[in-house]
Amino acid sequence: xxxxxxxxxxxxxxxxxxxxxxxxxxxxxxxxxxxxxxxxxxxxxxxxxxxxxxxxxxxxxxxxxxxxxxxxxxxxxxxxxxxxxxxxxxxxxxxxxxxxxxxxxxxxxxxxxxxxxxxxxxxxxxxxxxxxxxxxxxxxxxxxxxxxxxxxxxxxxxxxxxxxxxxxxxxxxxxxxxxxxxxxxxxxxxxxxxxxxxxxxxxxxxxxxxxxxxxxxxxxxxxxxxxxxxxxxxxxxxxxxxxxxxxxxxxxxxxxxxxxxxxxxxxxxxxxxxxxxxxxxxxxxxxxxxxxxxxxxxxxxxxxxxx
Amino acid sequence: xxxxxxxxxxxxxxxxxxxxxxxxxxxxxxxxxxxxxxxxxxxxxxxxxxxxxxxxxxxxxxxxxxxxxxxxxxxxxxxxxxxxxxxxxxxxxxxxxxxxxxxxxxxxxxxxxxxxxxxxxxxxxxxxxxxxxxxxxxxxxxxxxxxxxxxxxxxxxxxxxxxxxxxxxxxxxxxxxxxxxxxxxxxxxxxxxxxxxxxxxxxxxxxxxxxxxxxxxxxxxxxxxxxxxxxxxxxxxxxxxxxxxxxxxxxxxxxxxxxxxxxxxxxxxxxxxxxxxxxxxxxxxxxxxx
Numbered sequence: 001x002x003x004x005x006x007x008x009x010x011x012x013x014x015x016x017x018x019x020x021x022x023x024x025x026x027x028x029x030x031x032x033x034x035x036x037x038x039x040x041x042x043x044x045x046x047x048x049x050x051x052x053x054x055x056x057x058x059x060x061x062x063x064x065x066x067x068x069x070x071x072x073x074x075x076x077x078x079x080x081x082x083x084x085x086x087x088x089x090x091x092x093x094x095x096x097x098x099x100x101x102x103x104x105x106x107x108x109x110x111x112x113x114x115x116x117x118x119x120x121x122x123x124x125x126x127x128x129x130x131x132x133x134x135x136x137x138x139x140x141x142x143x144x145x146x147x148x149x150x151x152x153x154x155x156x157x158x159x160x161x162x163x164x165x166x167x168x169x170x171x172x173x174x175x176x177x178x179x180x181x182x183x184x185x186x187x188x189x190x191x192x193x194x195x196x197x198x199x200x201x202x203x204x205x206x207x208x209x210x211x212x213x214x215x216x217x218x219x220x221x222x223x224x225x226x227x228x229x230x231x232x233x234x235x236x237x238x239x240x241x242x243x244x245x246x247x248x249x250x251x252x253x254x255x256x257x258x259x260x261x262x263x264x265x266x267x268x269x270x271x272x273x274x275x276x277x278x279x280x281x282x283x284x285x286x287x288x289x290x291x292x293x294x295x296x297x298x299x300x301x302x303x304x305x306x307x
Numbered sequence: 308x309x310x311x312x313x314x315x316x317x318x319x320x321x322x323x324x325x326x327x328x329x330x331x332x333x334x335x336x337x338x339x340x341x342x343x344x345x346x347x348x349x350x351x352x353x354x355x356x357x358x359x360x361x362x363x364x365x366x367x368x369x370x371x372x373x374x375x376x377x378x379x380x381x382x383x384x385x386x387x388x389x390x391x392x393x394x395x396x397x398x399x400x401x402x403x404x405x406x407x408x409x410x411x412x413x414x415x416x417x418x419x420x421x422x423x424x425x426x427x428x429x430x431x432x433x434x435x436x437x438x439x440x441x442x443x444x445x446x447x448x449x450x451x452x453x454x455x456x457x458x459x460x461x462x463x464x465x466x467x468x469x470x471x472x473x474x475x476x477x478x479x480x481x482x483x484x485x486x487x488x489x490x491x492x493x494x495x496x497x498x499x500x501x502x503x504x505x506x507x508x509x510x511x512x513x514x515x516x517x518x519x520x521x522x523x524x525x526x527x528x529x530x531x532x533x534x535x536x537x538x539x540x541x542x543x544x545x546x547x548x549x550x551x552x553x554x555x556x557x558x559x560x561x562x563x564x565x566x567x568x569x570x571x572x573x574x575x576x577x578x579x580x581x582x583x584x585x586x587x588x589x590x591x592x593x594x595x596x597x
Contacts, residue, residue, distance in 0.1 A: 300528035
């Protein structure tokens with residue numbers, strides 16, 4: 001593995017990582033959550049959230065047929081409703097990338113592949129490299145890698161940095177999302193530290209969780225990560241994308257996340273180029289709320305395709 | 308106590324305040340202010356339907372015998388709180404003997420439907436003769452989530468007469484209680500909460516029926532409506548709102564607190580009949596059927 005940062009640079013980087021004010025973070029979130037979005041703004045928000053979804057299936061029991069079905073859903077969210085947006089991407093395991101790529105054709109929906117021994121990340125680097133290359137060879141547009149949480153918690157930041165940098169080097173034109181699995185990182189200070197580390201190592205997107213562990217994309221964690229993106233942007237002018245994943249299953253939560261990103265980072269991030277939701281059940285709730293806004297009637301899951 | 312009680316709603320096995328924060332005074336027959344009740348909003352209706360939907364599959368999946376035991380337990384808990392119900396009915400203007408009789412009938416009705424829980428299936432299912440090599444049979448299934456507008460004349464017995472046969476058949480319910488006499492409904496919720504009825508099987512809302520009913524009747528996740536006698540404008544509006552997902556609407560025209568307002572058809576009103584065609588194989592080339 002190529003070492004791409006000197007120990008001196010690394011310690012300088014980590015020394016600049018600010019501590020997180022937990023009480024302030026919670027208060028700021030409480031203000032966001034107290035707000036209510038209604039009417040036309042809600043409709044617009046729901047459409048925006050739909051267009052930002054990485055529709056995800058990451059199960060041991062995934063089959064090509066299941067992935068094809070998900071790809072169909074990605075393109076036909078709810079055919080009864082006119083001119084709905086399509087989702088941003090479909091997120092699958094590397095072995096399913098080829099199937100998804102073929103099923104999505106030229107729909108404009110990207111294929112994201114999880115990688116580096118998702119979800120645990122407990123594999124030798126050579127294996128992680130092959131994992132990533134396999135996904136890329138099959139046409140993945142985006143790579144969602146997991147960091148080595150064990151190494152990070154043990155304080156081996158050099159290893160974590162180098163691993164991200166090495167995978168980034170493999171990615172070429174494909175965009176790299178780095179998954180922290182914040183549910184295993186214990187404190188907001190740690191979240192901020194890994195955010196700065198991953199951004200410096202070349203992450204195009206930072207992503208909260210695998211979806212396999214709770215808590216996942218909680219508001220304090222997301223706000224902390226957005227703070228890291230903002231500081232990086234203020235310093236360098238370079239935009240980094242954000243992807244909360246796991247636990248966002250209701251429209252209300254999704255709209256509050258959009259409020260948060262708009263408030264912290266601004267309008268520029270309000271597109272699926274820079275913001276994604278990693279979710280599977282969120283799409284249907286957004287669709288049900290959308291129909292509710294249009295018809296005035298509360299909806300039933302029975303009338304929406306499962307996937 | 309000097310401070311009047313504010314009765315809360317019953318949703319998903321919890322007693323939340325209304326999301327709207329509103330209350331209204333409950334007046335006794337003599338016009339005195341005896342308590343406050345929550346004036347539920349359409350958001351509360353939504354929450355209640357959500358809770359009912361969540362509970363439905365597991366409730367219908369329990370054995371009929373288990374549902375029977377739970378209904379019987381409900382009767383026991385109701386009996387334990389007899390005095391409380393009698394007092395509440397009296398404050399609403401009933402005489403002591405009328406109040407005692409209504410509570411006793413309510414208890415009896417719980418026991419009555421507890422008995423039906425594992426018997427109605429045999430009576431409303433059938434094996435059907437068909438002119439093809441099929442074993443053809445019809446069996447009842449719960450409709451799902453049922454919206455109930457409770458009897459607006461009585462406080463307890465009408466309510467029980469509508470809830471029990473619906474839940475005994477595996478449905479879950481969202482009940483809009485008697486607007487002017489909501490106390491017994493919420494006290495009955497306390498019975499439910501302590502008698503092994505899983506949270507969400509019965510959800511009880513108090514407030515203006517006219518405000519809540521359009522939302523309930525239009526909700527796409529409600530499968531059927533059980534309507535006690537209502538002003539015709541309300542009842543027609545509810546049936547119109549129910550059209551979109553083809554809700555089954557049962558309009559009761561008789562007094563639901565009558566001694567005779569119980570029977571098998573109150574259960575079968577909220578059962579869908581499923582007919583199954585099962586091919587009969589020709590065993591060893593023989594001509595015999597099953």
